[in-house]
Amino acid sequence: MTEETLVLFKNIRNPKYDKSLAAYKNSGGFKSLKKVFGMKPEEVVQEVKESGIRGRGGAGFPTGLKWGFMAKGTGKPSYLVANADESEPGTCKDRELMLKDPHMFLEGLMIGCYAIGCHHGYVYVRGEYFASIKSLNVAVDELYADGLLGSDPLGSGFNLDITIHTGAGAYICGEESALLDSLEGKRGHPRVKPPFPAVSGFNGCPTSVNNVETLACMPFILGDNGAEAFKSFGPQNNSGTHLVSLSGHVNRPGVYELRMDVNMKDIIYEFGGGISNGKKLKGVIPGGSSSPVMTADEVDVLYNFDDLAKKGTMMGSAALIVFDEDTDVVKLLHRITRFYAHESCGQCTPCREGTHWSRQIVRDFLNGNGSDEKLERLNRVGGNMMGTTLCALGDAAAMPIQSFVKKFPEEFRKYYATV
């Protein structure tokens, strides 16, 4: 298969599309919202549940279930926050959506708000995404001018406001509870869970935090063809199309919209056009920098949540990073460990000390001070971070370390072995 399946990118792939509200409406926009306003919120959640969509932010948690968990009858307002703090290295899919077709995402956000009874939706955008922030603000202004936001949009009687909030560039603020802290104006530190945001989130109120791409799927799921059509795009439990951010040593890097039953090999060699400069493949990082690395012989696998999990890795945010035979894996790991040492929030012990320590050990290899003992130690320090931290950043930092040491031990030995 060498064709994209266009659901989210149906407008973006149209060269004449100019992302204005009028253009979006012409392409059939806001029909779903109109339909949704005629449904009960529970019916919307049910439809989303039936579509089987799993969150596109990395964890792959079923979105319908998440909305179903929202605490009801608390007397507090509910909130929907779109997580647009896209910072996982390798990921650049949400940027495309916000930059080139903001209305599709905003319509999805509005559908989500209606489904969970939220009258004030927030978009937490990564601070460095200047162009996306501008694009979103223009789009929101258009919606207010058109009466789609504010009081009584489309005569539904459902008042809705949307605020675009920009982050300050911390990776950890992509973690949902840290994001909420940051949105409240505090330091972005992950919170203790439970209580989960669905019970106590933004300002202590029930909150759902959803990825931009997840929300952008909503107009389609609640559209004419509905959940059934969405389900048909992939194998069991991996429904819908998803955006794959392909980067690294390929001839045609970029964001591709694919079904979930596409082979990873095809993504690299067909969509990506093969390895650049005619070199051979050494390995891939399949789901953003925090996912365990795979070697060249492992790439013959369907690129979706479950099949990658069976291989001991994860799809994460679908950021496929490809590296060729000439890549220095130790340098690559050093870059990754530097990233996590820099981005650890520092509040909990294993991650604060472990990310920094592992960075120092990897640097030792680069400086020619490696040894078998240090390789073993690196693996141990990584392992000690795994599963012992408050949020998933500890795991995210540990998984690449352990997988690199396991899959490419010879590369490390090259740095210190006497020939």
Place this chain on the structure above:
Amino acid sequence: MPLFNEFSMPVFHIDGEPVEYEPGEKILSAALRCGKIIPHYCYHPGMSVVATCRMCLVDVVDLGNGRPAPKLQTACSMDAAEGMKVETLNPKVEEGRKLVNEFLLVNHPLDCPICDQSGECTLQDYAFEYGSGKSEMDYSKRVNGWRDIGTFVALERNRCIQCSRCDRFTREITGTNEFGMFNRGHELTVDTYSDRPMTNKFQGNMADICPVGAITEKEFRFKRRAWKLKKNRSICTGCSTGCNITIEHDRNEIFRLKPHENQNVNKWWLCDEGRLTYRMMNERKTRIHQPLGRVDGKLEAISWEEAYAAIAERVGDMSPLPEEVLALTDTHASNEELFLLQKLLKDIFSAENIFCPLPKWEQSESEFFINTLITTDKTPNRAGALALKIKGDATSAKLKKAIEAELKVVFVLGNPFEAEVEVLEKIKKAQLVVHLGTFHNSWNDIADVVLPGQYYSEKEGTFTNKDQRVQATEVAVQALRRTRPEWRILADLSSALGQESSYGSSADVFNVMTKQVKAFSGLSYAEICGSGKELTQRTKDSGMKVVKAQT
């Protein structure tokens, strides 16, 4: 499962032992309440749970539904549940603690020999218990440096383990928000905002709750190693709140006062002003060292026997009428001393003229509990005096009338009305003035006999705090050789003046008092020694005014 259990609350098991919990309570909190120790750094019962130190890892082998938790859980953040089984000592848990401790020591300097926290440092304790003894960290450690952050505490940031207790303290306990966390990752550190020194009145608590030597008390630093200090329970007499404290001393010198947890009084806290009262306990220069008698207009050292005999002789000569006898006291005296003074007047002279200064005072009211600890009444036993119906004021008509009379015998306990020149002038004319006190003051200048008492760190006694809770002090240090506790002096005086009394201890006096004074009835000394007990009959304090505390 038994059909019913003997506990009133739901029960879960820690290491096979049943532990009661309140619904919604966390594992760690329930465990600590039952005396089960689970190592922890960031958890503090008075503050929010952040679960960041990861030290309190436990193995939940049964979540209450027959299934185990997938990985080690932090006891501080996990709700206890009916039928839950928790293991805190199995190899998996020990391994977990070991690795957390290893991570903590990566950047913590190993300067225990010169660190003031040494000996009372939980990191040191757990490193000893779970550490491997050798470090695999062979890079230089993070250096942040020393910061002068306030009047009362110093901050050594290199030793900080980022537990954030201090940060939460200023946000959640004092509400002053002057302290926070800065930077991130392994450079995360604590400091005051904008380099401003801290100004809150409870900084000493930050040194208490700091699990390591990052925040230490300036008053105490480098004076004594923690393991040398002996500890005695007592009550802070700095104001009428009556915070529970431990007096920490070595070789008869007091080094610091630490709060002792009492949920009914001060919870875990103590104000800095209270902490500084340890200086008075060590004061020697202005103390009265031995009994003094006025010979030819000058005070000269005499023996106790001479003093008692002289008083008995003079009183015998005068045989005063009830209205010619007067006693003045301050409210620093304990319940027993006030009671005995009152009893002395009644039994020997049938007199009732006993007065103490009871100025108006202010109780602060605040959304932050800790602010209510400080009151403007700087005496520990105003409520005790009221319960014994000892009243008065410098301007009260009764006192004015009493001092107008031809006074023959006047007893002065402590240092009442010192600033009232008029009262002093009038009393000067009395034929016999007996002063019982610990420190030299202007009453000495007019007294005929001066009897040296003891400070409350040196004797037993009970005090009634502003909430009418009776609490007891212990003997912490040895008193000056030729002084005696006031209750004994008053009992001896009573014997010397013809009314035999045989109190062996302050507790004996207390027991007599519970029988004779209605307000104290129903109390027993043993009962009040723990966390104190409230009076059954409350007296209204008309001098109190509630004011809004300023943070």
